[in-house]
Structures are given as C-alpha cells and as structure tokens.
Amino acid sequence: MSPHLPDAHKVPSVDQLDRLRAVTPMYDAVVDEVDGRRIRVGGDWLTDFASCNYLGFDLDEEIITAAERAVRRWGTHPGWSRLLGSPRLYPQIEERLAELLGAPDTLVLPTITHIHMSVLPALAGSGAVFVEAGAHKTIYDGGSYARGLGARLHRWHADDPDELVRLLRSADTAHPRVVCLDGVNSMTGNIPDLPALAKICREWGALLYVDDAHGFGVIGERGDGSPTPYGTRGNAVVRHCAETYDDVVLVGGFSKAYSALLAFVAVPTALKERLKLAAPPYLYSGPSPVHSLAAVLAGFDVNEARGEQLRHTLHRLTARVLAHLRSLGAHTPNRDQTPVIELPLSPGHDLADVARLLWRRGVYVTLAAYPLVPRGQVGFRVQLTSLHTDEQVGHLNSVLTELDELGALRRADA
Numbered sequence: 001m002s003p004h005l006p007d008a009h010k011v012p013s014v015d016q017l018d019r020l021r022a023v024t025p026m027y028d029a030v031v032d033e034v035d036g037r038r039i040r041v042g043g044d045w046l047t048d049f050a051s052c053n054y055l056g057f058d059l060d061e062e063i064i065t066a067a068e069r070a071v072r073r074w075g076t077h078p079g080w081s082r083l084l085g086s087p088r089l090y091p092q093i094e095e096r097l098a099e100l101l102g103a104p105d106t107l108v109l110p111t112i113t114h115i116h117m118s119v120l121p122a123l124a125g126s127g128a129v130f131v132e133a134g135a136h137k138t139i140y141d142g143g144s145y146a147r148g149l150g151a152r153l154h155r156w157h158a159d160d161p162d163e164l165v166r167l168l169r170s171a172d173t174a175h176p177r178v179v180c181l182d183g184v185n186s187m188t189g190n191i192p193d194l195p196a197l198a199k200i201c202r203e204w205g206a207l208l209y210v211d212d213a214h215g216f217g218v219i220g221e222r223g224d225g226s227p228t229p230y231g232t233r234g235n236a237v238v239r240h241c242a243e244t245y246d247d248v249v250l251v252g253g254f255s256k257a258y259s260a261l262l263a264f265v266a267v268p269t270a271l272k273e274r275l276k277l278a279a280p281p282y283l284y285s286g287p288s289p290v291h292s293l294a295a296v297l298a299g300f301d302v303n304e305a306r307g308e309q310l311r312h313t314l315h316r317l318t319a320r321v322l323a324h325l326r327s328l329g330a331h332t333p334n335r336d337q338t339p340v341i342e343l344p345l346s347p348g349h350d351l352a353d354v355a356r357l358l359w360r361r362g363v364y365v366t367l368a369a370y371p372l373v374p375r376g377q378v379g380f381r382v383q384l385t386s387l388h389t390d391e392q393v394g395h396l397n398s399v400l401t402e403l404d405e406l407g408a409l410r411r412a413d414a
C-alpha cells in the first residue's frame, strides 16, 4: 500500500488499530483454513481477493513437492546469515534469476523491505533520494533511513516529470542521486513510463531504482507473439518496457507471484560484491527458509513450462472484472490490466458499511482505510490470481454490481 506521506513518519497508535478492527474483521484477521482461493475466518468462508499469489504457486503440487524434498535434504532452515554461509540453492537462484531478467547479476535477501532499508542507503550515501509520491511505504522508509545516514530526501510526482528534472537540477552532483518508484504500482496497478524516466535519470547522472514487487512474475518482455498485454516470461518491468539495466536498479520479490519469502536486487557484479558488506541483512539477518528457496527454484521451472498459460488465465479473469466495472461506469485507476484493481469509494460512503456487505457476501479484499491512505483514496483493492475460478469472479462481479447500485463505487466520469 502506498504511504499517506504527510503522516507516514508517524507510528500509528493502538487506538487506530482498534478503530481499524472495529471497521471490519478484515483487518488483523486470523485465517483458520485454506481451500484453493477460499479461506475460513472463524465460522465464515470467504473468497480471497486479498492474496497477491498471482500465479497460484502457493498451492501448486509440483512446487509443494519440491519444497518438501528440499526440507528433507537441507533441514528447515539454514542457521547462517548469508555472509557466513549460503546453501547451494542461493547461487542457483541468483544465476537463474539473472538469466530470466536479462540482468548482469542479482543478489537475493529475505524481503524487499530489507533491501530498501539497506541497499537504498548504501546507494545514496550522503547524496539524495527522490521518492515518487505514490511509491510503496517501504521505499519511503528506506529513503527515511538513508536520510538518517546523511542523504537528502525529496518527493516527486510521476505525472510531473518536470518536477523531477527541477529537483535533479538543484541536487549536488558530487554525490549519488537515486530516483525511486514502484514498477507496477501497488495501488493503481499501473506501469510507469520507465523509458522516459530512465532517460531523465541518465541525462542528470542519477540512478533509477524500481521496485517491481507486483510486476515480477506477471509482466515481462513483449514481442509479436505476446498472447496477453502482460508480455511473456514474467521477467518484470525493465524488460517489459524494453529498457536496459544501465543505471537502472531493479528490485523485486518472490513473495507475491512466486509465493515464497525471498527478494532480489538486480545489479552489476561489482556492486553486488560491494553490497555483501554494505547491506547489513547480508551480514546479520537470518536467511529465507529452505522451503522458500526450493519453491523459488521450482517456481522457475513451472514458470518456464506453464507460465504463459497461468498468465493467460490471470489476464482473462482480470479483464473480466475490468470489463464489468466499465459496464457499470465505475472508476478504477487500473489502465494497464494488471491484476491489482483499486476501487475508491464515492464521497460520503462509509468503508465500514462497504466492508460489512463484502463480508456478508463472502468476499475478502484489501481495505484501504484512512489513515493508511489519504481520505480521497479510501476504498478497497481486489487482486486476481490464476487460481480463482470463473464462478468466484462472477460472484465478485455481482457483489460489485450491488455496491454500485448502492452508489458506493466512484463514478468513472466523476
């Protein structure tokens, strides 16, 4: 979820958590059982549209079997930080990932949050970080940490590239400058104009740092034969936009499309070697569990064998929801048909009422409540995965119709 930046530095109070819980059981829920994309919370079964397991790898038999086998061989958990020792699975992942991305090299760490909090400050040094206003909260946190270590922190808006140019022009060129944003945006689902931004960054000697948590596994390189607008191979936004990795740092994660606890940064080998000492999680943090490492390797195989088919299903289901919203005249910012569909409420509608109706109809979503998002963005977000059934998507559409008839969904023409 992108940060409500003016308050993003404040630690939310326990009261706020209580208030969020009072809105709906969809906050801080305990899930008792999973059956495909259905989940049981207490006595209620709901269809899960809050998961980001876009390719359905979380329940893929081939991946589960590979993970079980690896745990038998390696035990449940490596006991070392990566600097002390990496099971062979790590270099296997880094090599295959570099090949998939077409990147010079890759370094993997447990989460994207670890990467933003460690790699971003290492890249920025005592220079400047420029965070796009709709970027994910964890990028902003990494930028704040970099500021604590001596960098300057600025904010810019993707729809105003001149603002970025003005900021870059006034920055001190003696020190590094790092421009950060989401790839597929975590709220809107939209893909940034990477070539235009990379051009600006190169002109001004800055590094472009892109977090494609939601794009990796979903969007990829495009060619004449791409069966969907996603392109093929799921090799993320840089390849999707036909960009290069020159002065572009791609960050991504396996915890969404690949359903495993691991994240990566694509960098040249010399920088990777530097990060092994400069990024504290490589030295000091516990590693990813073995089953996640094995799930990633098996995920590469499944991606190669069945990825296009899974992305085809994912796109078909997503397009069905988007077409339905269009037919209702309801607004979503999603214009790139990625499986992240944000639905802001129309003014005056109470999220608690909407959440209650969704729960009664058995639809589980990601709620975007104030103060987690600005008041104007209050609403909810649904994510599609290739494991949803047509029947489940049909039911979601009928509940969206009901909400629309109540006037709860913002109008496309408002």
Ligand SMILES: Cc1ncc(COP(=O)(O)O)c(C=O)c1O
Residues within 6 Å of the ligand: 001, 110, 111, 112, 113, 114, 136, 138, 182, 186, 211, 212, 213, 214, 253, 255, 262, 263
């Ligand atoms: C764009 C983006 N970046 C980072 C994260 C956090 O990733 P991780 O769980 O790997 O720290 C998320 C999670 O929702 C995200 O959407």
